[in-house]
Amino acid sequence: VGIEGPSMKTEVPGPRSRELLKDLTELQNTEAVQFFCNYEESQGNYLVDVDGNRMLDLYTQIASIPIGYNHPALIKVLQNPHNVSTFVNRPALGCLPPESFPQNLNETLLSVAPKGLRQVQTMACGSCANENAFKAACIWYRNKERGTTEPTKEELESCMINQNPGSPDLTILSFMGGFHGRTFGCLATTHSKAIHKLDIPTFDWPMAPFPKLKYPLDEFEKENTQEENRCLEEVEDLIVKYRKRGKNVAAIIVEPIQSEGGDNHASNEFFRKLRDISKKHGTAFVCDEVQTGGGGTGKFWAHEHWGLDDPADIVTFSKKLLSGGYFYKDVLRPIGGYRIFNTWLGDPSKNLLLSEVLKVIRAENLIDNVNRSGKILLNGLLDLQARYPHVLSKTRGKGTFCSVDAPDEASRNKLVLKMRNKGVVLGGCGDKSIRLRPALVFQEHHAHLFLNLFNDILADF
Amino acid sequence: VGIEGPSMKTEVPGPRSRELLKDLTELQNTEAVQFFCNYEESQGNYLVDVDGNRMLDLYTQIASIPIGYNHPALIKVLQNPHNVSTFVNRPALGCLPPESFPQNLNETLLSVAPKGLRQVQTMACGSCANENAFKAACIWYRNKERGTTEPTKEELESCMINQNPGSPDLTILSFMGGFHGRTFGCLATTHSKAIHKLDIPTFDWPMAPFPKLKYPLDEFEKENTQEENRCLEEVEDLIVKYRKRGKNVAAIIVEPIQSEGGDNHASNEFFRKLRDISKKHGTAFVCDEVQTGGGGTGKFWAHEHWGLDDPADIVTFSKKLLSGGYFYKDVLRPIGGYRIFNTWLGDPSKNLLLSEVLKVIRAENLIDNVNRSGKILLNGLLDLQARYPHVLSKTRGKGTFCSVDAPDEASRNKLVLKMRNKGVVLGGCGDKSIRLRPALVFQEHHAHLFLNLFNDILADF
Ligand code: FES
Numbered sequence: 001v002g003i004e005g006p007s008m009k010t011e012v013p014g015p016r017s018r019e020l021l022k023d024l025t026e027l028q029n030t031e032a033v034q035f036f037c038n039y040e041e042s043q044g045n046y047l048v049d050v051d052g053n054r055m056l057d058l059y060t061q062i063a064s065i066p067i068g069y070n071h072p073a074l075i076k077v078l079q080n081p082h083n084v085s086t087f088v089n090r091p092a093l094g095c096l097p098p099e100s101f102p103q104n105l106n107e108t109l110l111s112v113a114p115k116g117l118r119q120v121q122t123m124a125c126g127s128c129a130n131e132n133a134f135k136a137a138c139i140w141y142r143n144k145e146r147g148t149t150e151p152t153k154e155e156l157e158s159c160m161i162n163q164n165p166g167s168p169d170l171t172i173l174s175f176m177g178g179f180h181g182r183t184f185g186c187l188a189t190t191h192s193k194a195i196h197k198l199d200i201p202t203f204d205w206p207m208a209p210f211p212k213l214k215y216p217l218d219e220f221e222k223e224n225t226q227e228e229n230r231c232l233e234e235v236e237d238l239i240v241k242y243r244k245r246g247k248n249v250a251a252i253i254v255e256p257i258q259s260e261g262g263d264n265h266a267s268n269e270f271f272r273k274l275r276d277i278s279k280k281h282g283t284a285f286v287c288d289e290v291q292t293g294g295g296g297t298g299k300f301w302a303h304e305h306w307g308l309d310d311p312a313d314i315v316t317f318s319k320k321l322l323s324g325g326y327f328y329k330d331v332l333r334p335i336g337g338y339r340i341f342n343t344w345l346g347d348p349s350k351n352l353l354l355s356e357v358l359k360v361i362r363a364e365n366l367i368d369n370v371n372r373s374g375k376i377l378l379n380g381l382l383d384l385q386a387r388y389p390h391v392l393s394k395t396r397g398k399g400t401f402c403s404v405d406a407p408d409e410a411s412r413n414k415l416v417l418k419m420r421n422k423g424v425v426l427g428g429c430g431d432k433s434i435r436l437r438p439a440l441v442f443q444e445h446h447a448h449l450f451l452n453l454f455n456d457i458l459a460d461f
Numbered sequence: 462v463g464i465e466g467p468s469m470k471t472e473v474p475g476p477r478s479r480e481l482l483k484d485l486t487e488l489q490n491t492e493a494v495q496f497f498c499n500y501e502e503s504q505g506n507y508l509v510d511v512d513g514n515r516m517l518d519l520y521t522q523i524a525s526i527p528i529g530y531n532h533p534a535l536i537k538v539l540q541n542p543h544n545v546s547t548f549v550n551r552p553a554l555g556c557l558p559p560e561s562f563p564q565n566l567n568e569t570l571l572s573v574a575p576k577g578l579r580q581v582q583t584m585a586c587g588s589c590a591n592e593n594a595f596k597a598a599c600i601w602y603r604n605k606e607r608g609t610t611e612p613t614k615e616e617l618e619s620c621m622i623n624q625n626p627g628s629p630d631l632t633i634l635s636f637m638g639g640f641h642g643r644t645f646g647c648l649a650t651t652h653s654k655a656i657h658k659l660d661i662p663t664f665d666w667p668m669a670p671f672p673k674l675k676y677p678l679d680e681f682e683k684e685n686t687q688e689e690n691r692c693l694e695e696v697e698d699l700i701v702k703y704r705k706r707g708k709n710v711a712a713i714i715v716e717p718i719q720s721e722g723g724d725n726h727a728s729n730e731f732f733r734k735l736r737d738i739s740k741k742h743g744t745a746f747v748c749d750e751v752q753t754g755g756g757g758t759g760k761f762w763a764h765e766h767w768g769l770d771d772p773a774d775i776v777t778f779s780k781k782l783l784s785g786g787y788f789y790k791d792v793l794r795p796i797g798g799y800r801i802f803n804t805w806l807g808d809p810s811k812n813l814l815l816s817e818v819l820k821v822i823r824a825e826n827l828i829d830n831v832n833r834s835g836k837i838l839l840n841g842l843l844d845l846q847a848r849y850p851h852v853l854s855k856t857r858g859k860g861t862f863c864s865v866d867a868p869d870e871a872s873r874n875k876l877v878l879k880m881r882n883k884g885v886v887l888g889g890c891g892d893k894s895i896r897l898r899p900a901l902v903f904q905e906h907h908a909h910l911f912l913n914l915f916n917d918i919l920a921d922f
Contacts (some may be wrong), residue, residue: 016560023563027571028580031798032555039559040546050560061553062804074549078539087548088535088814092522094493098500099477099511102484106703110488119489124585127592127803131644135661142660155653162636166655166887167571167663176621182803183592183648194617195799199594199603202620202628203662319804322551328663337492338656342643343523343780353549383614 005449006046006423007054014051034420037218042069045439045446047425052217055420056450059427061257063291063437064319066357067366071441073356086349091352093122094338101348104108108355109325114287114301115308117327122346126290126318127181130253132183132340134315137251137284138170140332144282145248149335170250171203171242173235173283175210175299177261177430180253180288189253192261192430203301203424206238210258211266215394216382228270231278239281251314252277255303259291265396268306275308284332286313294320295361295440298371298399305398308321320440322357324348353407366440373447374399377436380451388458391415394433400442411461418457424450466910467507467884468515475512476600491861495881506900506910508886508908517911520888524720524752524898525780527818528827532902534817536841547810550865554583554806569816575762575776578788587751587779588642588813591714593801594787595646596789598712598745599631600800601793604817605743606709610796626673631711632664632698632703634744636671638722638891641714641749650714667710672727676855677843689731700742712745712775713738717763720752721781723891724864724886726857729767734882736769745793748773755781756822756901758806759832760862769794781901783818784811827901834908835860838897841912849919851917852876855894864896872922877920885911 008460011065011407013021013035020036041048045068047057067074091098095460105268109120121136123129130436143149174180174189181187190196190204211228214220239249254274258264278285292302303311313332318324323346335342361367378397381404385392394405406412412432419426429435436445474482481497493812518526528535538544552559570581574792582597583591583769604610612627616875620627635641642648643657649664651657672689675681700710715735721724739746753763755778759868764772774793779785784807795801822828839858842865846853855866867873873893880887890896899907 020558020560020563024558024566026579027566029794029796029801030803033558034556036560036562037552037557039542039550039552042550047557057804061557064551064553064804069550070546071549075545078545078548082501084536084539085503085531087539087810088532089500089503090525091498091500092525093578094507095495096483096498096522097485097494099497101497102481102488105485105488116757118487121489125589125803125805127589128586134645135643138662139660151655151659155659159655159658159660160652161668162649162658162665166659169466170660170662182596183589184595184649185644188645190621191621193799194612194620195797197620197623198612198616198627198800199600199620199630199631200631200659201599201664202623203664204623207622279541282791333490335490336656337490338654339659340490341493342586344586349548396661399699420842427789442761449781 006056007300008421008423009053010050010051012051012053012420014053015047017049020050026226039069042315044068045442051122053423055423055425056446058436058438058450059423059425060437060439061321062427063296065439066294067360068439068441071360073360074353077353077356086352090344090347092343093348094341098348104348104351104355106350108358111358112300112325114303114311116310117315117329119328119330119333121326121328121340123326124344124346125324126316127145127183127186127459128342129290129316129318129326130180130288131183131185133316134172134437136170136314136328136332136334136340137286138168139334140168140284141248141250142168144401169247171205171247173206173208173238173249173252175208175254175258177258178253178255178263179260180256183414204247208235208238210264211270211385213265217265217267219341226266226268232270232273235274235277239283240438243384249281249283251286253286253288255288256292256305257297257398259435260325260429261395263435271303271306272308275311286314288316290316292320292401295319295367295370296320296399296401296437298367298374300367302398322354323347368424369443370399370440373438373442373444374402376444376447377402377450378449384451384455384458388461391458391461397436400436400438403429403433406432406434408432415457415461419454422453422457424453463477463754467517468884469884470636471512471513473510473512473881475510475514475516477511481511500530505529506903514884516884516886517907518760519897519902519911520886521898522533523780523888526900527755527781528821529902534821535814538814538817539849544813547813551805551808551810553804554809555802559809560918565809565812565816568818569812572819574788575764575772578773578790580791580794582789582801584785584787585805586785587777588644588647589803590777590779590785590787591641591749592644592646592769594747594777595633595712597789597793597795597801598633598747598773599629601745601796602631602709602711603629612740616668617873630708631709631775632709634667634669634699634713636669636715636719636917638671638725639714639716640719640721650882653826665708667703669696669699671725674726675719676857678726678728685728686730689727693731693734696735696738700744711740712747712829714747714749714781716749717753717766718758718862720896721890723894724857724896731765732764733769736772745774747775747777749777751777751779753862754778756828756831757781757860757862757898759828759835761828763859782806783815822901830904831860831901835863835904837905837908838863838911841908845912849922852919852922858897861897861899864890864894867893869893871905876918876922878914883914883918885914892913
């Protein structure tokens, strides 16, 4: 309402940001801090910093803001006196849920449940979502192996001292370039950047190559299919090889688009075949939609693009859904209490906000909006790539979940900084990619605005 | 205000709770659910359920409610229009912190920083607090080993495929009976109940026996010192043994009172010696105050009881501090961005509430209150134990952080249920212990009330 575009007063970070950075650096490592924000003044697609700069935000707090800053529907949630109690009394959800919990789940998360999944476990972030998805898969897998849900005395005793058979040598198969979080379980399946993993002990779990496709995808179908088949063969080989070593694969985890790892896409056919492999080998198929879920790819879940009736056994989420969790097949529901558990198991106050987010997505047809704006973004980027082929390459995307490569890391970082000083917040991913992650309220005119400013920068680059 | 005591209308769970349980059981495993709550009607030390039963709460959402339900100071936070933006715009704190972040940290977490620690890393729960504490310890340890913070090319490459030397065989030493969370890293150091660990792959990390003391502690000083020395010797032996196997111990993690594991205490001398061992062997000393932190033991941090000038290298927290994190020594601060990182890194809206919690703790002298109420609880339990020696044993506690043992698990559970139907919510821990975890606003008259009701139950038991 009334916001016409970016408005820049200083370079970013400006003097106030630099001052605050000094203060914060007294208390912790701040090397990832970009600038300080004035969230009260931020609005819709515009992020305002502490020096009064207003920037069009295509990064949205690492893809985690669903409907823009200070959306009136969310402000109303806070103004409703009936909601106060949910914010000030955080329950131990697994023991003492609030009265509204079952109905809220039905009206929010279950209303967007992925195909074939009717069970949901709430968690607080993407990492605990994935960690607990792995645990659920391992429990299920061991029950299959032992043919009963009743553990032996030996299992109960050995697990207490981290030994077989109670602590089995199960593994989770992941892909090179994948990112699934940074806690120890997640980190063992994350292979996007060395700096995430360096010096941290980990598991000997199998990792398969993820297809390195040539873009545009439709021009290189044959080569890409070959590359995908090579990776799928490797997946099967790894499952067999690890099984022979007594390290059965309990689950495969994959992102529909590898995001932190560089926005690496694969064909729907690839995922359909991967799903088949998981079934053939009796391993759970975990689809990590922490970054892709919530509408940015032009469908609520990115895996809907695959066109499968039975796309996954577990789908994990967080970010745009405001807190974490996972949907799962009935067979993956653990028997017995306290197997999948922690103190808070999520946060009903986030669920209250999610309820409004989902209403806004429906009322304002935001998925359609994403598809419209996404088309402009993608075509615009292809156009810029044609005009500046020495700078841009590999334009790709679904919905507004688009990206493009710079020649190298240094020039990618330079482009991101130049754009920021022009009033556009972008994110990097992989070695040299720029990723666009606008909110679902990012409209066609915002796309044009971004493309114009990007063109200005590229013309001088 | 005006609440005179428990008020029971039905047995618990009542008909409405049972109805809701049916609904929720459609969507997830609910075997740990006790009953459903009406948080809006709950007040101070009283938890109200959906059947209108009002119960004195000595469990407080697994020890996570600091100043009771619906405290007016917290409600005011929600009513202040200036705070709305903090609740509706959750930032990626590590990249784009809000303007108020440095000052808020100084006024909240840093104002209660444990002795010797001036750095703080916010996280969202106790599990990510501990997971990242382990990571910080491992990074620090490897830098010591390599003599530089610059990794080799081989390290950078090998960590990407989960191999040595980039993914080193470092270990975290923990104690039998300890509980540090349920994500994969935490779970490898948790040894309280088999059901937490069964079927989940884990690490070969050393675990030492935790002293099994005789209570009351002052009557068995000699035996207890012997037992503690035995455990401390085992700690040193394990560090040496694992080092010989190429699995250096990067950190020792310990709770000041093992909570989930059965409220197992050890002497201040034990912890002082353990601290010395960690220094002697160059391993980080991580004190897990997730359950003990925040005042319940009669000091803000339980480790303050040890009387050390340099009690720990890292102190982790969550629960009563409303979100997670850890304080750490300057030397444990990682060099380089994105080593300790995730999307949200906590939640400033929880920090806003914490700010009020700390003000209330100071204004109402709640730590003094804990000591007063705690004395009544402990003496009252000792008295009941003397009167019902066939039922109660091993009364122990610090502040209101008290517990007592039943003869076995079945009678413990029966006592907890009987008390619930009398209007008192209690928790179990270990095999047969009852733990008291009231909020900091639990007063002397609440202690008397609890003791009277407990006496009634015990007289009939
Ligand atoms: S691990 Fe998810 S909130 Fe802590």
